[in-house]
Amino acid sequence: MSISSRPKAPQSINELLSRIDDIAGLTVGDLANKYQFKTPKDLLREKGWIGQLIEWVLGAMAGSKPEPDFINLGIELKTLPISYAGKPLETTFVSVVPLKELQGLTWQNSPVKKKLNHVLWLPILSERDIAIEQRIIGSGFLWQPSHYEEALLRRDWEQQIEMIALGEIEKINGKLGQVLQIRPKAANAKALTDAIGPNGKIIQTLPRGFYLKTNFTADILKAQFSL
């Protein structure tokens, strides 16, 4: 496979889907070589490496802006590490959790709903016993939450946001939520941020993120591939 330069942003959903089809079945190493990325031995110090490689390959505009990866198409790209059995190996990060100034925040205008409005899922066979470069890109597909899926997400979101508004962030752990959980999302234990504490007092706590539990993404995969 020859070397290629930086892909331009796809101008249509069909163009994006075409690119997805083109890379299905390739290994991470194939893509890395084609675009001159140096594949790391492991992901210990570069946990988001595969995701960023895929973004580049598909022409997603890199950056840490809180916007969809394909802004002109309104589509969010999510790589999904899967096992030999085709089940998700990890939860899926969605967005940071607001821990203060929650007035006016509703499910309808929430970042979680916006992020999950239209997702391009790209499964990647990522068992730990497979070298990074040998991991296989699967068949990506577009997804939008069904009414039922949205209801599940909304219920979990509202329950946990309410706890945060009541100053109960420290009572929230990863066990809460049927499909959407809140867990730490921080550089390390020393990275703290403001949050509403008991009695409305501002406290310092670990930044948190919303994550989709694996049962939720497993069902999305099942619906997509078992038809």
Added chain:
DNA sequence: TCGTGATCATTC
């Protein structure tokens, strides 16, 4: 410090 990309590592 926050938001992007996530997986690692320990516990259950």
Added chain:
DNA sequence: GAATGATCACGA
């Protein structure tokens, strides 16, 4: 083995 808690890199 699955799930929760902790962590890594980078750009603005």
